[in-house]
Amino acid sequence: MESLTGWGRTAPTLARVERPTTVEEATLAVLAAGPRGAVARGLARSYGDAAQNAGGRVLDMTGLSRILDIDLPAGTVTAEAGVSLHQLMKVLLPLGWFVPVTPGTRYVTLGGAIGSDIHGKNHHVSGSFSRHVSSFDLLTADGSVRTVTRESDSDLFHATVGGMGLTGVVTTATVRLLPVRTSLMSVDTERAADLDELLARLTTTDHRYRYSVAWIDLLAKGGSMGRAVLTRGDHAEPGQLSPAQRRDPLAFRPATLPAAPRLLPGGLLRPVTVGLFNELWYRRAPRERRGEIQKISTFFHPLDGVPEWNRVYGRNGFLQYQFVIGLDQERTLRRIVERISRSQCPSFLAVLKRFGQGDPGWLSFPAEGWTLALDIPTGMPGLGGLLNELDDEVAGAGGRVYLAKDSRLRPESLAGMYPRLDDFRRLRAELDPAGLFTSDLARRLRL
Amino acid sequence: MKNALGDHQSLLVLGGSSEIARSTARLMVGRRTRTVHLAGRPSPELDASAAELRALGAEVTVLDFDAADVDSHAAVLGKAFTEGDIDVVLLAFGVLGDQAEDERDPVAAARVAQVNYVGAVSASLVCTQQLRGQGHGALVVLSSVAGERARRSNYIYGSSKAGLDVFAQGLGDSLRGSGVQVLVVRPGFVHTRMTAGLKPAPLATTPDAVAAAVLDGLGRNAHTVWAPGALRFVMSGLRHLPRPVFRRLPI
Ligand SMILES: Cc1cc2nc3c(=O)[nH]c(=O)nc-3n(C[C@H](O)[C@H](O)[C@H](O)COP(=O)(O)OP(=O)(O)OC[C@H]3O[C@@H](n4cnc5c(N)ncnc54)[C@H](O)[C@@H]3O)c2cc1C
Numbered sequence: 001m002e003s004l005t006g007w008g009r010t011a012p013t014l015a016r017v018e019r020p021t022t023v024e025e026a027t028l029a030v031l032a033a034g035p036r037g038a039v040a041r042g043l044a045r046s047y048g049d050a051a052q053n054a055g056g057r058v059l060d061m062t063g064l065s066r067i068l069d070i071d072l073p074a075g076t077v078t079a080e081a082g083v084s085l086h087q088l089m090k091v092l093l094p095l096g097w098f099v100p101v102t103p104g105t106r107y108v109t110l111g112g113a114i115g116s117d118i119h120g121k122n123h124h125v126s127g128s129f130s131r132h133v134s135s136f137d138l139l140t141a142d143g144s145v146r147t148v149t150r151e152s153d154s155d156l157f158h159a160t161v162g163g164m165g166l167t168g169v170v171t172t173a174t175v176r177l178l179p180v181r182t183s184l185m186s187v188d189t190e191r192a193a194d195l196d197e198l199l200a201r202l203t204t205t206d207h208r209y210r211y212s213v214a215w216i217d218l219l220a221k222g223g224s225m226g227r228a229v230l231t232r233g234d235h236a237e238p239g240q241l242s243p244a245q246r247r248d249p250l251a252f253r254p255a256t257l258p259a260a261p262r263l264l265p266g267g268l269l270r271p272v273t274v275g276l277f278n279e280l281w282y283r284r285a286p287r288e289r290r291g292e293i294q295k296i297s298t299f300f301h302p303l304d305g306v307p308e309w310n311r312v313y314g315r316n317g318f319l320q321y322q323f324v325i326g327l328d329q330e331r332t333l334r335r336i337v338e339r340i341s342r343s344q345c346p347s348f349l350a351v352l353k354r355f356g357q358g359d360p361g362w363l364s365f366p367a368e369g370w371t372l373a374l375d376i377p378t379g380m381p382g383l384g385g386l387l388n389e390l391d392d393e394v395a396g397a398g399g400r401v402y403l404a405k406d407s408r409l410r411p412e413s414l415a416g417m418y419p420r421l422d423d424f425r426r427l428r429a430e431l432d433p434a435g436l437f438t439s440d441l442a443r444r445l446r447l
Numbered sequence: 448m449k450n451a452l453g454d455h456q457s458l459l460v461l462g463g464s465s466e467i468a469r470s471t472a473r474l475m476v477g478r479r480t481r482t483v484h485l486a487g488r489p490s491p492e493l494d495a496s497a498a499e500l501r502a503l504g505a506e507v508t509v510l511d512f513d514a515a516d517v518d519s520h521a522a523v524l525g526k527a528f529t530e531g532d533i534d535v536v537l538l539a540f541g542v543l544g545d546q547a548e549d550e551r552d553p554v555a556a557a558r559v560a561q562v563n564y565v566g567a568v569s570a571s572l573v574c575t576q577q578l579r580g581q582g583h584g585a586l587v588v589l590s591s592v593a594g595e596r597a598r599r600s601n602y603i604y605g606s607s608k609a610g611l612d613v614f615a616q617g618l619g620d621s622l623r624g625s626g627v628q629v630l631v632v633r634p635g636f637v638h639t640r641m642t643a644g645l646k647p648a649p650l651a652t653t654p655d656a657v658a659a660a661v662l663d664g665l666g667r668n669a670h671t672v673w674a675p676g677a678l679r680f681v682m683s684g685l686r687h688l689p690r691p692v693f694r695r696l697p698i
Binding site: 001378 | 448449450451452453454456478479481531532579580581582583624625626
């Protein structure tokens, strides 16, 4: 038995971890699961308890990490579910292909990307990960493996993408790739002095960029509440590179720094220190800079440069709160930002993004609108009450919180946020009547 | 399941009409706990306790449980676990007895030991086996400062709590690495029905204060809490007093 947590390092529970390296081993592990069931786990980058299963089995899928086929003319890759996006980038970039959607870390697996139906900075252009998945193989509770496409098995497809591993174990998947001519990014950076300016800029100019995100200072108050730095960009064209860069335009060399120290003094995570940091960070950003050439790792995955940065939050761990509400809900968004800013929540750099059209996954998170994500140490006084209030605001505005980041939502808030929850439950009851696939998240939220 | 903020969703109370248990349950339901199983001997207090928690929004089931009837424990308590995981088990039953009476009536004295110690041993083991299978959860055992040192005035009760306390410490150690926490709670004099009419000792406390200490201990993943906290130091002084001196203290 091993003690497991998610990325936020909260609420550990014990499970028997299986490490299959073949589909046969995975099948045997599922069939032998016993009354506490089983769930798949990738690189455990979900913040909460989605990839934990107290008292039961957890299938660590990272041993199933072979790339099975790259169809260059078609621009697709077929790989085992435990392959990481990092591995895929290493292999695919030199060939002139990029993953269609990447989250803020490359260290997620293909299975985890499907299980959470992840989104990236290109959501307004490309939608979520599932939009680019043409098929996957799913190991179900009866021990059989089915090939699922949205055409052949629409319900199962849409229950599985974003389904948090609760319909079965994805063993392999085929994904359509994005052609790129360089492994570098051309990035525009600008500052927005307050929330109104930020929303206006994102609304009027986001469509010019494939990738867009805003880092927002949630500790700033008064006139500068919601001040932010926008970073938006595109894959660079060879013509934009320096002669040195042009020699090897598709090189992929992410930088790594030493790991974060094990425990930082808790005193650092106070509004004053965090506020100071945010201030420096805001001032450091250029008022406006165009066409800066950055590495993929710098633009998409700045935090991956510091291995185990989650330890910075100390023993009590932390959580991430991410929600989405409709574009017409700007007033609610403003109220929420105000509420967070007033609470002086010690959050380093929160992220605001404008989502495009959502995809039809039943528990898929993204929907057209504004999404805000912020990290918060769990030791913050009054945090539970604050987040419950925010949940109510979000649900009241027809929005939802992201299950891959959740570690504390009340089960009664769920149905209002995910209108297809009943369909999801019905399909699971049919496909897996004994409830073999389950997780701490599923138990906590009664999924 | 416990969430990232340490809030619990389900609670099983053994000794559901105990006032400390009631306070603790009320406090937990006020936060996040929605499922409560109240185990105890059928009584108006037990029903009142259930009604009170239902009014606060909890789903409550009442289980007919007799601490002294150890043969029934596995069946009765096992049932609570079949409906879903239990995050916290609160072992709160116990009888104070009547020291003077019990000294005259050995059968009555044995009954105090039977409920407070023997029943608790069996019930704790039944519950922790289940918690171990779940891979998470906590057992909270209500011990007492009375178990810290034999006192002329209540050594029968005190010795039963002493046995329970040592048992629970060992149980906690045996469960290290299992995902299960055992929290021993040592309240001092608590104003309750059980102590009504008795002369309050110094540092007397209330069920609500003990409940707060329980939740604090759970949150810190502690193995022991004293209520009030100052008792820890008082008792560590008293524990080492020579017997002749201790005997003469007015306690
Ligand atoms: C720094 C950081 C930045 C992030 N940024 C973003 C972001 O920008 N956008 C975004 O969408 N998310 C983001 N995330 C969240 C992350 O993308 C998701 O949690 C993702 O699911 C993690 O993948 P994983 O392989 O680590 O999966 P895990 O965390 O191990 O598992 C996640 C879920 O997927 C299921 N799962 C895993 N493998 C399989 C499989 N083979 N078959 C079926 N189900 C499976 C699990 O059961 C679980 O429910 C971020 C996380 C971090 C730590």
